[in-house]
Amino acid sequence: MAKRHLIGLLLATEVDWPAAFEAMIGRVGSVRYGSETHELETERIKNEPFDLRYTPPYSVVIDRLSWWYDLPREWLKKVALMDDVYLLNNPFTFQAMEKHAAYCAMMRLGLKVPATWLIPHKLPPDNPRYVPMAERYNPHFDPAEVGEAIGFPLFMKPFDGGMWVGVSRITSGEELRFAYDNSGERLMHLQESIEDFDVFTRSLSIGPLTKVMRFDPAAHGNYRYVLERGFLSRELEQEVATISRLVNAFFRWEFNSSEVIVKNGQAHPIDYANASPDIALASLHYYFPWAIKSLVAWCAFCAVTGRRMRINQNTRDYFAVGDDNELPYEEKLDRYARLADAYFQTKEFEEFRATALPDLDELLVDYIESPEFDSVLVSSMRAEVEEERQEEMIERSRSAVACWVADERAAAKT
Numbered sequence: 001m002a003k004r005h006l007i008g009l010l011l012a013t014e015v016d017w018p019a020a021f022e023a024m025i026g027r028v029g030s031v032r033y034g035s036e037t038h039e040l041e042t043e044r045i046k047n048e049p050f051d052l053r054y055t056p057p058y059s060v061v062i063d064r065l066s067w068w069y070d071l072p073r074e075w076l077k078k079v080a081l082m083d084d085v086y087l088l089n090n091p092f093t094f095q096a097m098e099k100h101a102a103y104c105a106m107m108r109l110g111l112k113v114p115a116t117w118l119i120p121h122k123l124p125p126d127n128p129r130y131v132p133m134a135e136r137y138n139p140h141f142d143p144a145e146v147g148e149a150i151g152f153p154l155f156m157k158p159f160d161g162g163m164w165v166g167v168s169r170i171t172s173g174e175e176l177r178f179a180y181d182n183s184g185e186r187l188m189h190l191q192e193s194i195e196d197f198d199v200f201t202r203s204l205s206i207g208p209l210t211k212v213m214r215f216d217p218a219a220h221g222n223y224r225y226v227l228e229r230g231f232l233s234r235e236l237e238q239e240v241a242t243i244s245r246l247v248n249a250f251f252r253w254e255f256n257s258s259e260v261i262v263k264n265g266q267a268h269p270i271d272y273a274n275a276s277p278d279i280a281l282a283s284l285h286y287y288f289p290w291a292i293k294s295l296v297a298w299c300a301f302c303a304v305t306g307r308r309m310r311i312n313q314n315t316r317d318y319f320a321v322g323d324d325n326e327l328p329y330e331e332k333l334d335r336y337a338r339l340a341d342a343y344f345q346t347k348e349f350e351e352f353r354a355t356a357l358p359d360l361d362e363l364l365v366d367y368i369e370s371p372e373f374d375s376v377l378v379s380s381m382r383a384e385v386e387e388e389r390q391e392e393m394i395e396r397s398r399s400a401v402a403c404w405v406a407d408e409r410a411a412a413k414t
């Protein structure tokens with residue numbers, strides 16, 4: 001008898017990647033692993049009242065919803081704590097470790113995070129104790145002085161930010177005072193700006209797999225990921241990928257994206273707490289099939305091998321490396337890479353892919369070329385893009401995935 005594994009999807013309004021993921025899981029069908037056959041199935045999860053003692057049917061859940069909706073977030077915690085459901089991502093560290101915690105941890109580990117300060121809220125919390133507390137313990141400060149210590153230009157951005165909300169580039173003390181006075185209740189970081197950089201990168205990570213892409217932050221959201229190869233030396237590409245994998249292994253995030261700015265050969269991570277990133281076709285284009293393939297492979301691995309959800313972090317193992325002043329940066333990165341490989345079971349995963357999913361590459365090429373996928377592509381652009389740009393985006397996505405298919409075919413021949 002085949003073992004059945006249900007992969008749950010916690011979704012908002014996404015159209016394309018869930019359809020592609022479901023289609024690919026259907027095409028993979030059953031998986032032979034060890035001496036057993038495993039059947040993989042998918043289901044979109046409904047947000048319903050739940051008994052804390054009920055037993056959920058899922059082996060693995062991919063979450064793209066709980067970052068803004070509390071009900072599924074608390075449901076995820078229940079299924080992790082009580083039912084050993086495997087989650088992309090860990091809801092505990094995801095909730096607790098916003099951008100700020102990620103900066104702190106990666107600074108301690110020796111990464112080249114730009115200088116960053118946290119400043120008190122402009123509008124304090126609404127609590128009757130605030131005023132008497134602040135009279136005693138909050139000395140007056142001038143944000144412009146903090147700005148001078150960091151140097152201009154700098155970025156002011158929310159400590160727990162996302163989607164560029166409240167992010168501004170500031171060039172003088174005057175501007176900073178003004179921006180701070182208008183920052184309201186948001187707790188803000190001030191961060192040294194990496195100016196005149198060589199390359200802006202954004203990496204997408206799924207399980208142990210990371211794709212480093214060139215990114216144009218100034219472009220419209222549909223055109224930010226730039227299709228270009230060789231924009232980094234092999235060593236730098238490796239370094240940027242290792243940084244992403246380190247962040248993920250450290251926080252136990254398995255579906256995340258990170259931004260690293262490269263300037264004069266130095267890799268500066270500036271934003272890497274984006275667990276549950278956007279992987280829509282309208283954003284990723286050429287890289288969309290890579291994301292689907294990685295999600296299918298990683299979810300299949302977790303479900304079929306019964307990988308255990310690990311809730312608690314092993315921060316000490318990383319700090320032991322980070323705190324060792326004798327170790328040069330490169331050696332630290334090598335050790336972090338090994339810790340990340342151990343966490344993600346990289347070797348076992350690669351073996352699984354080769355033996356249990358030998359046809360995945362071909363299956364995906366077939367699917368991407370199918371009329372079924374083309375209709376997903378078209379309906380996704382109709383749903384996500386304003387009318388006057390739909391035709392252009394449909395053509396752009398078609399040619400991007402056709403280019404991906406050609407590259408896969410060429411790679412398969414070599």
Ligand SMILES: Nc1ncnc2c1ncn2[C@@H]1O[C@H](COP(=O)(O)OP(=O)(O)OP(=O)(O)O)[C@@H](O)[C@H]1O
Nearest residue numbers: 155161162163164165167191192193194217270271
């Ligand atoms: N230290 C920095 N140096 C140079 N540019 C920066 C820096 N910090 C932020 N930026 C610019 O501002 C943009 C938004 O900042 P950041 O990524 O930190 O915010 P966010 O709200 O998390 O964005 P998102 O969630 O969309 O990635 C970055 O993509 C980058 O272009």
Ligand SMILES: [Mg+2]
Nearest residue numbers: 163164259271
């Ligand atoms: Mg960002």
